[in-house]
Amino acid sequence: MAVLSPTQPTHRRGGRGASGPRPPRRVGFSQRLGRWDVKLSPYLYISPFFLLFALTGLFPLGYTAFVSLHEWNLLGGQGEFVGLENFSAVLAQPVFWKSLVNTFSIFVFSSIPQVLLAITIAALLDQNLRAATFWRMGVLIPYVVAPVAVSMIFGRLFADQYGLINELLGIVGIDPVGWHSDRIASHVAIASMVNFRWTGYNALIFLAAMQAVPRELYEAAVIDGAGRVRQFFSVTVPQIRATIIFIVITSTIGGLQIFDEVRMFDSTGLGGANRDWMTTVVYLYDVAWGNQKDFGRAAAVAWLLFLLIVLIGMVNFLITRRISTSGPKAPAVSRRHTRRLLAQARAAGGAGTAPPTPAPAPAPTDPTTDREDRR
Amino acid sequence: MLDSTRRTRRTRRAVAATAGVTTLALTLAACGGDSEGADDGATSGDEEITLTVATFNQFGYTDELLAAYTEEHPNVTVKQVTAAKSEDARNNLTTKLAAGGEGLADIEAIEVDWLPELMEFPDLFEDLADPELEGRWLDWKVQQASTPDGKLLGYGTDIGPSAICYRADLFKKAGLPTDREKVAELLGGEDATWDDYFAAGKKFVAKSDAAWFDSATPTYQGMVNQLPAAYEDPETGEPKDLESNTEIRDLYDQVLAASVDDELSAGLKQWEEDWTAGFQNNAWATMICPPWMTASIEQNAGGVEGWDVADVFPGGGVNWGGSFLTVPASGPNTEAAKELAAWLTSPEIQTKAYENANTFPSQVEAQASEAVQTSVNDFFNDAPVGPIFSARAEAIEGAPYKGKNYFAIHQGVQDALERVDIGGDDPEESWKGALDTYASLGL
Numbered sequence: 001m002a003v004l005s006p007t008q009p010t011h012r013r014g015g016r017g018a019s020g021p022r023p024p025r026r027v028g029f030s031q032r033l034g035r036w037d038v039k040l041s042p043y044l045y046i047s048p049f050f051l052l053f054a055l056t057g058l059f060p061l062g063y064t065a066f067v068s069l070h071e072w073n074l075l076g077g078q079g080e081f082v083g084l085e086n087f088s089a090v091l092a093q094p095v096f097w098k099s100l101v102n103t104f105s106i107f108v109f110s111s112i113p114q115v116l117l118a119i120t121i122a123a124l125l126d127q128n129l130r131a132a133t134f135w136r137m138g139v140l141i142p143y144v145v146a147p148v149a150v151s152m153i154f155g156r157l158f159a160d161q162y163g164l165i166n167e168l169l170g171i172v173g174i175d176p177v178g179w180h181s182d183r184i185a186s187h188v189a190i191a192s193m194v195n196f197r198w199t200g201y202n203a204l205i206f207l208a209a210m211q212a213v214p215r216e217l218y219e220a221a222v223i224d225g226a227g228r229v230r231q232f233f234s235v236t237v238p239q240i241r242a243t244i245i246f247i248v249i250t251s252t253i254g255g256l257q258i259f260d261e262v263r264m265f266d267s268t269g270l271g272g273a274n275r276d277w278m279t280t281v282v283y284l285y286d287v288a289w290g291n292q293k294d295f296g297r298a299a300a301v302a303w304l305l306f307l308l309i310v311l312i313g314m315v316n317f318l319i320t321r322r323i324s325t326s327g328p329k330a331p332a333v334s335r336r337h338t339r340r341l342l343a344q345a346r347a348a349g350g351a352g353t354a355p356p357t358p359a360p361a362p363a364p365t366d367p368t369t370d371r372e373d374r375r
Numbered sequence: 376m377l378d379s380t381r382r383t384r385r386t387r388r389a390v391a392a393t394a395g396v397t398t399l400a401l402t403l404a405a406c407g408g409d410s411e412g413a414d415d416g417a418t419s420g421d422e423e424i425t426l427t428v429a430t431f432n433q434f435g436y437t438d439e440l441l442a443a444y445t446e447e448h449p450n451v452t453v454k455q456v457t458a459a460k461s462e463d464a465r466n467n468l469t470t471k472l473a474a475g476g477e478g479l480a481d482i483e484a485i486e487v488d489w490l491p492e493l494m495e496f497p498d499l500f501e502d503l504a505d506p507e508l509e510g511r512w513l514d515w516k517v518q519q520a521s522t523p524d525g526k527l528l529g530y531g532t533d534i535g536p537s538a539i540c541y542r543a544d545l546f547k548k549a550g551l552p553t554d555r556e557k558v559a560e561l562l563g564g565e566d567a568t569w570d571d572y573f574a575a576g577k578k579f580v581a582k583s584d585a586a587w588f589d590s591a592t593p594t595y596q597g598m599v600n601q602l603p604a605a606y607e608d609p610e611t612g613e614p615k616d617l618e619s620n621t622e623i624r625d626l627y628d629q630v631l632a633a634s635v636d637d638e639l640s641a642g643l644k645q646w647e648e649d650w651t652a653g654f655q656n657n658a659w660a661t662m663i664c665p666p667w668m669t670a671s672i673e674q675n676a677g678g679v680e681g682w683d684v685a686d687v688f689p690g691g692g693v694n695w696g697g698s699f700l701t702v703p704a705s706g707p708n709t710e711a712a713k714e715l716a717a718w719l720t721s722p723e724i725q726t727k728a729y730e731n732a733n734t735f736p737s738q739v740e741a742q743a744s745e746a747v748q749t750s751v752n753d754f755f756n757d758a759p760v761g762p763i764f765s766a767r768a769e770a771i772e773g774a775p776y777k778g779k780n781y782f783a784i785h786q787g788v789q790d791a792l793e794r795v796d797i798g799g800d801d802p803e804e805s806w807k808g809a810l811d812t813y814a815s816l817g818l
Contacts, residue, residue: 073495074469074473074492075469075472075493075499076495076496077473092815093815094811094815159647159652161652162648162649162653163649180644181797181798181799266644267644267650273789273793273794274798289469291780293492
């Protein structure tokens, strides 16, 4: 640009002049090419992703919408156009609504403890441990275990009559829990499989974020006399807020798509005789490949689920935006607080003869400083 | 859907690992092609061709056995593709059929339970009816794979004629006879009825800690398979209204009276962890037992001595499971494939398959063969399983009518039974649930 800019004015002047000879076309074309290069090439470089996305994401999305408007049998293929009939049929099915409630319940039982546990584990791993890599890799092991294997292990644990957990409860004198007959118990059991698999993975992402927190902040906090817990809540958590938002959103999307664990929780894989732990994705599978073989309705379920995830994603977005805007607000309050403290100190100073210097002392603990540091 | 869980309990688990929302969407999209059959391949006798046979689990077709076909037909090479689980094979078959038949094997093995849905689209398969092969199979086996207008979709391979397996050691402790002929008598002998079976159960549970059978659903399964037309009208194919279907309601009440009121059921759902553990914990004493179930019992009850098989079944003969070989119409060498399918299901080859993998043959001649008639099962106290299951197969009178909605309705009733038998719900409430499920099918 530095080379080009001095020449530009002359060109322009020439162009504006009544009938001055234009610059040679050859140069113009190569310039135009150059301009295209600057303007287009970023899009070209990113285009493979979007082409692939269009092919494997956008097209199926659109085609599923097309299928959902038709009668469509697994083997028979496309049938008549039925408009929104599939949607109304699905919405009228009690099992669909039950599956939605199950999905949310399992999601709550999995995602919330998962994020809390992960952040705690990450905080522990962030300390000075001997053989740190060993411990850090250790938490990732459950993630590497195949879901089928996880389900088989948990199947033994959560068996109703001869399961390990119920036997242990029996030793302590607690009545056995009906993991496959009590609705909430089944959700807890499935959520624990999900948590087993994903907590370590999330913990590692948290850990990576925590390690990027400048160590000076902790030193400053220590100097100010903050304990471990106070450091965690006042330094670590605000510093890794972006990561928390990321984890919350990904685990929400994952939580709404729980499938494997439910399929393998019992031998029929459809959520029990009462569909007590059938998630919406399993319902979708059952409609398409189960006894109904109705792809039209299954596509309608897929779209409803998609809309739901988009909706929840938006709610998530709004909430997290509130969190991020409430961030600066919090220090504003404490700044007011410090100002009041300062005023009090000054008043005290005015009354007595003490110098006004002690007042700025609380400033380092003021969260505003870490906000500025971040910037 | 107990029917479809035959052979391996992992069939269900298998599917689970493969799917996710993205793939669901993709597969939905991939199934848009019209499913017209491609060109009818007619090959001349000596062109070099390769035929693929797609099977699952264990069909007993070894490489040597397939090589024998090449010896007879030098121009034909036979390749076998084996899916580990029947559910994998089923997904593969239906997905590819929906996509127009591209990528299917020349011969596709199917289970009897897949037939109702495949029967809806008989043009996807070659008609295998062949006057020369008449009388090769048991009549009901052919009937299972025949469309109403007489098309034959598959050649029968194995069958599942059910007997009663029992724990002789538990019988002895409860003061019941242990000898397999005496047990058959105890359960009613030739004209055994379900009442006989349940009455013997009451005697047993009075003196034993164990239950009489594992759960209500397999028992109901045995009973419902004895109705010629359980849920649908064979004339029209229309579903019968479940609420006014007294036959089903009677069975429902009968099974639950025995299971819950008389406490004959152990309340352990088949293929579940608790169920497999139940074998080691002496949880029940008898089971409905097709030939393939003996393998599952042996596998789960390792170390338990006392299992035996009685040549008896309440209410007459019943088939549970069994497979066929079909020839998809879209294949390039359908004629040659037909010939191979006929060869593979011939009595001689099925006898060998029985020796290889214990698949009980559906061919009359194969059952009469020495290999089958002399076969015994060590685990079941050296029971002569060949003659026993042959006799059970002979006792089967016909194939019950199963239309396209059979399994959807059946599932609803089974769930209702399970809610009461295992979940402890009220039978009347649970039946209402079945009616709701039926209504939501929108038939």
